[in-house]
Amino acid sequence: MARYLAVCLSPTLQRTIVLHSFRENEVNRSSEHYLDAAGKGVNVARVLTQLGQSAVHLTHAGGRDRELLLGLARSTGVDVRAIESPAEIRTCYTLVDSSSHTTTEIVEEAPGVPPETEERIHALYTELLDEHDVVIIGGTKSPGFSDALYPSMTREAKRRGLGVILDIRGRDLLNSLEYGPDVIKPNLAEFAGTFAMGTAATTGAGQAVPISEHTQDAQLLDAVIRQMELIHSRHGTVTVLTRGGNETLFWNGTDAGREPPGHLVPVNTIGCGDAFTAGFAVAWAARNPLAEAVRAGHAAAAQNALRIRPGTLK
Numbered sequence: 386m387a388r389y390l391a392v393c394l395s396p397t398l399q400r401t402i403v404l405h406s407f408r409e410n411e412v413n414r415s416s417e418h419y420l421d422a423a424g425k426g427v428n429v430a431r432v433l434t435q436l437g438q439s440a441v442h443l444t445h446a447g448g449r450d451r452e453l454l455l456g457l458a459r460s461t462g463v464d465v466r467a468i469e470s471p472a473e474i475r476t477c478y479t480l481v482d483s484s485s486h487t488t489t490e491i492v493e494e495a496p497g498v499p500p501e502t503e504e505r506i507h508a509l510y511t512e513l514l515d516e517h518d519v520v521i522i523g524g525t526k527s528p529g530f531s532d533a534l535y536p537s538m539t540r541e542a543k544r545r546g547l548g549v550i551l552d553i554r555g556r557d558l559l560n561s562l563e564y565g566p567d568v569i570k571p572n573l574a575e576f577a578g579t580f581a582m583g584t585a586a587t588t589g590a591g592q593a594v595p596i597s598e599h600t601q602d603a604q605l606l607d608a609v610i611r612q613m614e615l616i617h618s619r620h621g622t623v624t625v626l627t628r629g630g631n632e633t634l635f636w637n638g639t640d641a642g643r644e645p646p647g648h649l650v651p652v653n654t655i656g657c658g659d660a661f662t663a664g665f666a667v668a669w670a671a672r673n674p675l676a677e678a679v680r681a682g683h684a685a686a687a688q689n690a691l692r693i694r695p696g697t698l699k
Contacts, residue, residue, distance in 0.1 A: 393426025425523035428659035428696025448473035656696030660689035
């Protein structure tokens with residue numbers, strides 16, 4: 386059984402508020418609400434643990450809610466290694482409308498960390514590598530971390546022969562590719578933005594609409610597949626591209642694969658991408674064919690979507 390290290394440097398408390406029906410410009414009352422430790426690293430580590438795997442989450446945590454965050458994470462079985470940081474922990478809010486089956490997310494931007502935080506995170510990361518087989522790096526870093534950090538983490542893990550899965554975007558992803566991560570797993574909008582494919586797609590009526598993970602523009606998808614092939618030829622890296630309720634695209638080394646996620650009526654979609662990453666990672670680390678690993682990711686994401694709390698199968 387593989388041992389997983391889930392890295393995310395933007396600690397988050399997640400407040401989930403369930404409403405029978407959300408009414409704009411009105412007072413909305415909720416008798417069902419939850420507070421959880423969340424964010425990509427916590428979610429991935431929690432789902433891996435619930436899948437019977439050995440997982441550790443590496444992050445920083447500080448301020449008045451440090452012990453609250455760590456306690457909430459550990460109460461759900463997450464093994465957290467967190468250096469102390471002076472930065473306060475952000476809270477994000479999920480509004481679940483149970484009548485319309487919609488999920489609205491309100492994200493607080495993460496506060497910055499001082500420069501010494503990076504050195505301490507890097508030192509602990511280096512120590513933890515000896516105890517793990519697969520590194521999963523996800524999410525946007527808190528301000529204050531340098532652009533060199535995620536590429537450095539990728540390089541060190543690959544030098545030691547570990548598997549590396551990246552769920553990151555933008556400069557972090559571009560700068561990490563030269564070190565040959567095994568898998569990158571952005572969604573369609575993140576991939577298009579990272580590789581400068583524009584910010585809008587064209588509908589059949591010729592109208593420009595913002596690119597989202599649900600975009601179906603055929604010309605854009607053709608360009609995406611060509612970029613996935615190029616990434617594999619240059620870096621040996623597999624791209625797995627999630628697209629919400631649409632088919633997941635992946636490049637298996639010879640051609641493009643497509644796997645539909647299946648249809649369901651979600652309860653809460655927050656954490657589904659992280660559950661996918663965890664389910665995929667377990668099947669991938671066991672050396673299953675890529676299509677089977679994608680299907681395992683879809684199964685975990687579907688379980689998460691049917692739970693009211695984020696990043697969980699139970």
